[in-house]
Amino acid sequence: MNIRPNGVKLVVPAAASKPLQNSPLVNYALNGLECCWLPEHRRWSHIYHLDGRSSPNESVPNSDVFYTLNVLLGMSRVAEVPSGIDVAEIFRRNVLPLTRLLVRKYAFGMALWTAAELGLAIPEPVKCELRTILADESRWRTFRAQDLGMLLTGIVAQTRAGENEWWRYAKPLYRFLKERFYSESGLFFDAPFGFRRRFSSFATQTYLSIACYQYGEFAGDASALVMADTCVRNLIQLQGPQGEWPWFFDALSGRVLDFYEVYSVHQYGMAPALLEWAERFGRRGAQEALIKGFNWILGHNQLGRTMLMPELGLTIRSQVRKHELKTKAPRVLRAVKNVWLDNGGTLIDSADVGVRLECRSYELGWILWSFGRRTDLPELTHNCAFGGA
Incomplete structure (x- = not known):
C-alpha cells in the first residue's frame, strides 16, 4: 500500500507497489487492504461491499478499530511491510478508542496480542480498562468464547514479550476456560453458562484452541x-x-448442526492459524486439512x-443459503431443531447456495498472520491465482 502521512494514496506503477520479499499471497492481501483503507480515519473498514455500489466501504467505528488491530497483528508477520504503512501510528490511533467505543472484551485481547507481536506499548488508559476487566472475576461470567480466547492469548503474548504484569491473570483464566468452556465431546462451549453455550461456532473452537496451545506451551501445562x-482432531x-x-x-x-455459512476467512485464515499450532505439536492430518480447506477458496x-x-x-x-442472505432467523431455528431431533448438519443442494458479496478487512489480516512467515506451502502462497508461478 502506498499512503502519504496525510492519508493520500500515491499512484505508482503496479510492479513497484509489490514488496519483493513477500509471497504473492501476502501481496494479494496487502493490495486488498488498500481498497479497505479509510484515509480520513487512519484505519481499515468494517465492510467493503462487492455489489458494485459507488461507495463500497462501510465504516462502523467500533468494528473498524477491532478489525484494524487484527490487520496489524497480521502485519507483524509480513516480511516487507509497504513503506506507506506507519504501523505504530495506526496502532496508537486505533487502540485508544477502545476505551470510549462500545466494543466487546475480545477487542482488548486483540490489543494485547497485537502490541506484543509488534513490540509496541499499550497506552495507559487501555491498560487501566484491561485491569478492570481482568481483576473482577465475577464479570467473567459474561465472557463469550472469543472474549476469553483472545484475552488469554494476548496475556501469554505479552508475557512472552517481557511484559509480566499480566501473567497473574493467566492461570485463573485458563482454569475458568477448562472448567466452564470445555466439553466432554472434545469441542468447546461458546459461553460459561446458559442455554446458548452449547451452540458454538467454528470461531469458538479456533480462538479457544489457539489460547490453549499458547498457554500450554508457555506455562508447560500439558x-x-x-x-x-x-x-483439532475432532474438527478435522x-x-x-x-x-x-x-x-x-x-x-x-x-x-455439526449447520455447515452454513461457509466463511472464506475460516478456509484461508483462521483454520490455517490454528492448524499451524497443530502441525507444531504433531497432529496427524493437520497440514492436509489446511491445504484442502484453502483450496476451497480457489x-x-x-x-x-x-x-x-x-x-x-x-x-x-462466504457461501450461504440463498434465502438467508438477509436474515439469520432460519439458521437459528434450524440449529435448535437439529439439537432436539438429534439431526446432523449436512451440505445442501448447490442450487440453493449463493455468495455474500462483501469482504471485511480483518479477513485479509488473517491471511497475513497465517502465511506471512510460511515458506513450506508454495502451492498456496505462490499459486497462480495470486500472480505466482
Whole structure:
C-alpha cells in the first residue's frame, strides 16, 4: 500500500507497489487492504461491499478499530511491510478508542496480542480498562468464547514479550476456560453458562484452541495442549468433503448442526492459524486439512467458483443459503431443531447456495498472520491465482 502521512494514496506503477520479499499471497492481501483503507480515519473498514455500489466501504467505528488491530497483528508477520504503512501510528490511533467505543472484551485481547507481536506499548488508559476487566472475576461470567480466547492469548503474548504484569491473570483464566468452556465431546462451549453455550461456532473452537496451545506451551501445562489437540482432531474429522469448515456445532454432543455459512476467512485464515499450532505439536492430518480447506477458496467448493476478486485483491465473504442472505432467523431455528431431533448438519443442494458479496478487512489480516512467515506451502502462497508461478 502506498499512503502519504496525510492519508493520500500515491499512484505508482503496479510492479513497484509489490514488496519483493513477500509471497504473492501476502501481496494479494496487502493490495486488498488498500481498497479497505479509510484515509480520513487512519484505519481499515468494517465492510467493503462487492455489489458494485459507488461507495463500497462501510465504516462502523467500533468494528473498524477491532478489525484494524487484527490487520496489524497480521502485519507483524509480513516480511516487507509497504513503506506507506506507519504501523505504530495506526496502532496508537486505533487502540485508544477502545476505551470510549462500545466494543466487546475480545477487542482488548486483540490489543494485547497485537502490541506484543509488534513490540509496541499499550497506552495507559487501555491498560487501566484491561485491569478492570481482568481483576473482577465475577464479570467473567459474561465472557463469550472469543472474549476469553483472545484475552488469554494476548496475556501469554505479552508475557512472552517481557511484559509480566499480566501473567497473574493467566492461570485463573485458563482454569475458568477448562472448567466452564470445555466439553466432554472434545469441542468447546461458546459461553460459561446458559442455554446458548452449547451452540458454538467454528470461531469458538479456533480462538479457544489457539489460547490453549499458547498457554500450554508457555506455562508447560500439558492439559491445555491435550484440550487443543483433541479439539483439532475432532474438527478435522468434521471437515466437509471439499474442505468446508462447518460454521455451527453442538458442543455437548460434538456434532455439526449447520455447515452454513461457509466463511472464506475460516478456509484461508483462521483454520490455517490454528492448524499451524497443530502441525507444531504433531497432529496427524493437520497440514492436509489446511491445504484442502484453502483450496476451497480457489474453486474446489460446492459452486465450483473462485472466492477471489483478483482485480481488487479481495475475497468473497462466504457461501450461504440463498434465502438467508438477509436474515439469520432460519439458521437459528434450524440449529435448535437439529439439537432436539438429534439431526446432523449436512451440505445442501448447490442450487440453493449463493455468495455474500462483501469482504471485511480483518479477513485479509488473517491471511497475513497465517502465511506471512510460511515458506513450506508454495502451492498456496505462490499459486497462480495470486500472480505466482
